Amino acid sequence: MTGDITILHVDDEAAYADLQKMYLEKIIEASLSTIITTDPTEVTEIIERSSVDCIVCDYDMPDIDGLDVLATVREEYPILPFILLTGKGNEKVASEAIRMGVTDYVQKPSGSKQYKMLGSRICNAVVRFRSSRRDRKEMRRFQNLLDRVADPLLTLDTDLCITYLNEGAEQFLDGSSESLLGAAVVDHLPKKSALEAELRRALDEETMIVAEGKFKFSSVEHSIRIYPDEDRLLVLILRPDNEGSSSVT
Known part of the structure; x- marks a missing residue:
């Protein structure tokens, strides 16, 4: 793995945290920056002011344990990698951590082999986190673009269920996103609608299709553009007075 990695290490024993930092800097093939805190109450403040890629937190600390820190972090950072260092054979703590959304849990390292495993877990978690963050950013861009389209626009999954609709589609289908999503x-559509077959054909053939179709509440046919995109369909419904073009606000 290449690139810079910033780890926030939470441990009430500063000497152990320094030792872990030394080992991980030798093991991880990246530019590693480690922020150490012995005060678990500082964690969210540090995250806010630093570009933290992964939290490594000891479980056994006085007053506030690792599960308390995990709960606090998950309230504001649901996908930020969080690796809990547990004691030997502490299955009950590990099970509770999984329930609370921990990324991984590792027995507190005491030798080079265990440090190598921890380094590997950190790198894997950071790779997944960065990929998920990029995907979410692209999805926000995609949805922002779709929101600007004035004509009714939907995205459907492979079961032809609605996964997204813009404001124009809400008005067109006479419902709220809460009631229409899913x-x-x-x-x-009317019974035995040819449009359903065209939607399925677009999925099967992975090709853009121009179709005509009516909806239950409409007395006129609409020109419909169906665009397949991997495991979803983007459906643009052109109003009768807007054939051949789609306005963007």
């Missing part, structure tokens, strides 16, 4: 789009 609903099958065929419920809004």
